[in-house]
Amino acid sequence: MKKSLAVALGVGGILGAFELWYRSRDNKPCLMLPAHRHPWRIHNYAADKRIYRTNIPIRNFSRKYECTVVDVQAKVRILGKAALPDPAALQITATIRPWHKETREDGYWPAYILTPQSTLEFELAVECSGDLERLKELHAVVIDLDYITYSRRNKLKKHEEIVLIPEQQVSASPEPITEGDVTLIPVKTHILTDADNMADVIAKYVSPIAQSGDVVVMAESVVAVTQRRYMIPDEHVRPGFWARRLCFLVPNVGSLSSAYGMQSAINEVGLPKMLTGVAVGGFMKVAFRKHGWLYRVAGMPSELIDDLTGTMPPYDKYIVLGPAHAQSVVNEVKARTGLEAAIADVNNIRRAAIVAATKNVDPKQLAASLLSNPHGNSAEQTPIVVVRSAKVAKVESHS
Template sequence: MVELELRPVRTRILTDKDNIVDMIEKYAKQDVGPDDVVSVAESVVAITQGRITRPEDLKVCFLARILCRFIPQEGSLSSVYGMQSAMDAEGKWRVLFALIIGMFAKVIGKSGVFYKLAGTQAALVDDVTGTMPPFDKCLVYGPHDPKAVAEEIKKRLGCYGAAVADVNDLKRAAVLGVSEGLDPKQLARILIDNPFGNASQRTPIVIIKNYAKAERVAKEA
């Protein structure tokens, strides 16, 4: 049996002046083999793409002030700024419609309907303090085209595969984009304990060692 090893990679603070693939190559390439999968935190990918905004740059509408009160406190959209940024990205009427339907769905025992209907960015927006300094004073949107990012990482590093993942300490994991042939649900299970460190740890890259080898052994068993 081959055991997977999750190996976090420490970097400097990455900014919107950086190219995420260049940074992964710089800090991780020496530790990456042909059987490995390279995963990177989605918020850092988004930051390097410049998908950030400051609260003071948002024009907060009355509807955002009302709707944010219906979101549980642990959610980024419970902040008026988080709600406004989601409405700017996905459309305020879409978010309103999603919230109304989501509330009715909760009454009959179905959860998660709001985020399914409100659009991708509603689920991915990180509120102020939701990401690493100095961007803890900014709102961070979800990354653009994470699948293409994953494919470029794989090509550049010569690894088995790559993934862009959204993982937190509440045991919630979603893989937003993967290179061809990888199962995002399987990777989400592997990353569920959140091996990333986006704050003072500065480990936004995690190498999943021996991934392909473990797959081959499992198929032969």
């Protein structure tokens, strides 16, 4: 009996040690990195043919093991401003071409082995042919990229999306809004994507109309979009144990009321801070009927999350986080344009919060001037507002 017990314990110990060894093996993923893609290259081959090209990397992050990129496929989804153009008049297709020695001319993706810590780039080409004037009728083109990776542990199907705005002409901006001694000038832009830089956008749309003392205010969700700070549920974020339970403590109107939104917040601020925020928020609500303490304790990143439907198409299917390095963004705008700048979170219930601002901006005065939500919460396409008021910013002296 003792001998059998000793054998069982020995075998159990060996199996346990083997399991620990297995779990300690490098499990870093092999991922497509659309945030690191090249800028679009536009080729106008003829009056009826235009091709947009970009290179996108796929990286094997494992330090020890190979990973095979089995397949990459591209499909196009078209969003119209109204009805879509007749397919006979305008055709849009997407093709891919890997940049390695086994590339084929027939569009077939040959399975390719990525060695540890190596990167493969492929070219995505979006061809528009036919009556290119009809591109003005399009809201956006979304390219679905489906790919398969094959490693020691598993075979995985993964998905990414790229947004392309083929025609960037913009209609006139809304009329300025005057409230007391404050003038608010909503600025209409093309639909911004991760191919845009906010300093460039403001130099293009705002600099021509700006005056000394103006403050340019950027909507926080749009800044996040230009940084590709948005996620596809189940692809980039998957709810864990706590997210699936804590989300039921948040009212329906909150972006953290879904398990995916809550998990995004946990990823941003950490589980201990979120648990503390939920506990304090619940206590303040029950004991003193005070709302908003969850976000005060958990921090602004949890408050800036927009769940599905929180932004305009095509981003309404994504979870959009708050912007990263917000202070650096406004400083870059100031350095590029000379304008005072801020990033704000504004909604339709007369609430405005300043996420970041350059040093000459008075955050309290600026927040008060934005309570009417001049950015809009729908499809106004006015992610920038110029605030003109002597109270909001000091004019720098250059004497």
